[in-house]
Amino acid sequence: MKLVRYGAPGQELPGIIDEAGVLRSLSPLVADITAAIIAPAGQRMLRALDLSRLPAVAGSPRLGVPVAGIRQIVAVGLNYRQHAEEAKMAIPAEPMLFSKAISSLSGPGDDILVRAGSQKTDWEVELGIVIGTEAECVSEADALSHVAGYCNVNDVSERAWQLEKGGQFFKGKSARSFCPVGPWLATADEIRRPQELALSLSVNGKVMQTGNTADMIFGVPQLVSYISHYMTLMPGDLIISGTPAGVGLGMVPPQFLRAGDTVTHSITGLGEQHHNVVLY
Known part of the structure; x- marks a missing residue:
């Protein structure tokens, strides 16, 4: 569904x-x-x-985040081998976890808002994992039974706030519009092989990111199991599982989003997002 x-x-x-x-x-x-x-x-x-x-919905209405009342967003950093290589960082021995504020959630066609003073707003297409049943200390073998479904997510990041201001990644990941989700939640029965999904992102029509979830360092079962040993995952919780190579920070020279840009990204079976970048 x-x-x-x-x-x-x-x-x-x-x-x-x-x-x-x-x-x-x-x-x-x-x-x-x-x-x-x-x-x-x-x-x-x-x-x-x-x-x-059921009644058909007329026209092409705006789409919002496909699940209401998301309780928390757990994000995973450096989870694609090629992304770790472009960042010139070692392959992590364990998943690198951080969080994003719930107020960063937005719809799959909503504007990405670049705040005044922001100079390094970056893109990251990611597979989103939505929890369907409570998961606490679950095994990798049992992990997928706790997944309700999957979605297309952009982990928008302000790199200066993330990396140059000290403290945690949280502050560079949590501005309004920095977590667009959708267009839909595909239930787990529609995505039977979550480690075989192609991801792609373009800026102004130019392809920046291409990858496949097969390149994940820690796959979906590993992530759900690992995270559940450190916190109780509840129905509706969103895990965003890392991004493939091709982020703006990794380019030579680095490239970042500016007002007037457009961003489009897709994942196999999970639809496409379209965003205008505007000054907030």
């Missing part, structure tokens, strides 16, 4: 995309796409529906 939330910011409605690509409203049945809806019981309820009987 492909689950979406559509409508104006803060007023999103629940929807589902049928096999023909038609967006259909779930409002007659559920209030929103919440942790309860993406949990196993909620997914079973949705799978039993005859989607052709």
Whole structure:
């Protein structure tokens, strides 16, 4: 299933995309796409529906973050071998974890906001992993059973704030619009091989990043298991799993986003995002 939330910011409605690509409203049945809806019981309820009987949504409404009420964003740094090489950093022995503020969440077509004084705003297309059932100290063998689904994410980063201001990565990762998610949440049954997904990102039509989740240092089962040993993962939690090579910081000379740029990125089975970069 492909689950979406559509409508104006803060007023999103629940929807589902049928096999023909038609967006259909779930409002007659559920209030929103919440942790309860993406949990196993909620997914079973949705799978039993005859989607052709649901009302089609007219036009091309704005899409929001496909899951409401995300509780936390756990991010993974340096998780692609080629990205570690371009950063001239050693392959990590364990996953490098940091967090992003919930207020950084935005929709898959919303503007990326570059704040005044920002000089090094960078792009990072990433596979998002959404938790469906509580996970605490789970094994790698059991980890995927706790995954509700996957989504396309951009871990937008202000590199000066991240690397030159001291302290944690958090401050360079958390500005408004720095975590666009979507266009949809593809439930786990649609993405049966999460380590075989192609990722691509373009700026102003020029391809900057290409990669495949096969290049991950720590795959999805390893990440879910590892993180669950340090915190309890709850339904609706979002893990963003690292980015392939091709970020602006790694270019010679480095290149960063400026107002007027456009950013487009996609992941196999998880749709495409389009953003205008504007001065905030």
